[in-house]
Amino acid sequence: MIEERSALTVDITGRTGVDARMTTRLVHGFYAQVRAGALLGPVFDAHIRDWDAHLARMCAFWSSVALMSGDYHGNPMGRHPHLPVDARHFDRWLALFEASAAALCPPVAAAHFVERARRIAQSLELGIASRHGVRLGRGQRFHRDAVVPASEGVQQ
Template identity: 35%
Template sequence: MSDTDTANPLARFEITAEEISRVVAVFYARVRAHPVLGPVFAAHVSDWPEHEEKIAGFWRNAILRERSYSGNPMRVHVSRPDVKAEHFPMWLGLFHEVLRAELPERTALQWGALADRIGEGFRTGVVAMRQPKDQPPNLF
């Protein structure tokens, strides 16, 4: 890893489409078993292989710059009232566990930094878009 990569953990990093698919599969196996996240996902995902392929496409698009995902994930998260802001730190914690278990350390750290940025954007969006129009913004 060069000094530039260390300074910018969101720089492109080496990973294969197969590694992305494996991480996504392992992650969702853990999500299904999670006492809080499992029921939330189960309420909205009826076809796990299809969901995993869609999310693997999202990550291939974000990391490998493939055109492998179409959709509006912010709208999806905001439109489900049982998806709460407090779920995102749980989601990210579980995701980081899987990254550390499945990938080399540098790759796990780099993908984890990207996931943190995206997850925080979703969490913030969920809070902001559900905020009553006549109230000051809730930044927490």
């Protein structure tokens, strides 16, 4: 299994140029933008006490996502459903991620990261919507202000 994972990582690096150093640079650059932002900064600051530990965890996460390294062992969905976020937050998160990737990575590597970030954002948005009793159809987005209390029905 370790040999297979290593072979995947070597293949991905060869095709995209993504490596651990680039992943670390992207994570740190991206989160600097997140922390400085008016929409996302307060959400993250309210929930993250140790930014060094968070950044290390995010480097491991993105290494696993982008390089198939297996460095991350956690449950992203389990950490996000309670956050006060919706489509606006995910759109901003993606815009910052895409801008950071474009600024810090060669085009092929940026595309590799961004494709994965889009899937992650979609998955987390679906999970958060579900946590609020909202079932999103294809192309629908989660908007917290449209959530109807359970006694009145569910957002369609």
